[in-house]
Amino acid sequence: MKHNSHNLVMSAMFGGRRGPRPAVGNPTSIACHQLMDKVGVSFPDAHINAQAMAELALAGHEVVGFDTVMPEYSVVQEAAALGALTDWGDRDKMPDVKEFPNADFSDIRVPVDFLEKPSCRVVLDALSILRRHVGGRAAIIGKVMGPWTLSYHMAGTQNFLLAVGMGETAKVAKMLRQLMPVTIAFINAQFAAGADIVVLADHATGNLVGPRHYEQYLLPIHQEITAQTGGPIILHVCGNCSDRLELFASSGVDAYHFEWQVDSREAVRRIGDQVSLVGNVNNPQTLLQGTPEDVYKQARYAIEAGVNIIGPECAIPLSTPLANLRAIVEAARAGY
DSSP states (O other), X not given: OOOSHHHHXXXXXXXXXXXXXXXXXXXXXXXXXXXXXXXXXXXXXXXXXXXXXHHHHHHIIIIIOOSEEOOOXXXXXXXXXXXXXXXXXXXXXXXXXXXXXXXXXXXXXXXXXXXXXXXXXXXXXXXXXXXXXXXXXXXXXXXXXXXXXXXXXXXXXXXXXXXXXXXXXXXXXXXXXXXXXXXXXXXXXXXXXXXXXXXXXXXXXXXXXXXXXXXXXXXXXXXXXXXXXXSOEEEEOOSOOGGGHHHHHTTTOXXXXXXXXXXXXXXXXXXXXXXXXXXXXXIIIIIITSOHHHHHHHHHHHHHHTOSEEEESSSOOTTOOHHHHHHHHHHHHTTO
């Protein structure tokens, strides 16, 4: 087996033969100011221009040394395509939804040409550019928002969670079901465009909803999504999800991208034989404010615990130093 970046990641995704070193990757963003400056590409251009999007993703592999490239840095691409008023931000501020079109839980109308809307098309075009440039050499990762996250964007986070907390089961389930086909269509389109893997980001986060809500509302939907999509899926859920690891493992995904709040040894012990694990170097304290030595030490902890793909726990803060990102790569190469 050739031990290039692509093969290291794909083998790690399926618990295959170990390469000469652990794989390094982030299924969410490693875009930061110093990386933007290196390649002369900045936000918001990299959210709306396919060439800029691809160039910034490529820099994560060619400049930093990650084994993955991931060109979608925002969480609002689908929401914009569904008609949500979107602020695309600037160099220092990530895009955000400004008005929630279904705050009244009215029926969600998915445009027939949803995948051709500019905010979706740009991602598909960027994936195709990356496939031409590094296909078979680096692992190309796409990204979609799951129905839970999309519900935040369409109804408003507080509004949606209030309905969950009040037990308005029919209202919540209806919105999730109406949004599920959006997630499925975008995943399959990203595989067709050139993605090797797609991350399903669905923020049923530990501090916002309990495990019973995940099991009641979202687990069946995640199982349907994984049954109807044509490639490997990484589930990403932020926060401390120690109370629902086994539920995630039963969702049909191939890997789980997790945060530092979940101890990597515990995660490997509990679900490491069911799904691959991706992460879980801390963002705010270690990557943003720590030293390269701090990052190196934390990455080595995850490697020794048995985490399959080593990387940041989530999309990194924009002020993260490149030296700290490179320390993850150095930790993975140490002794190999």
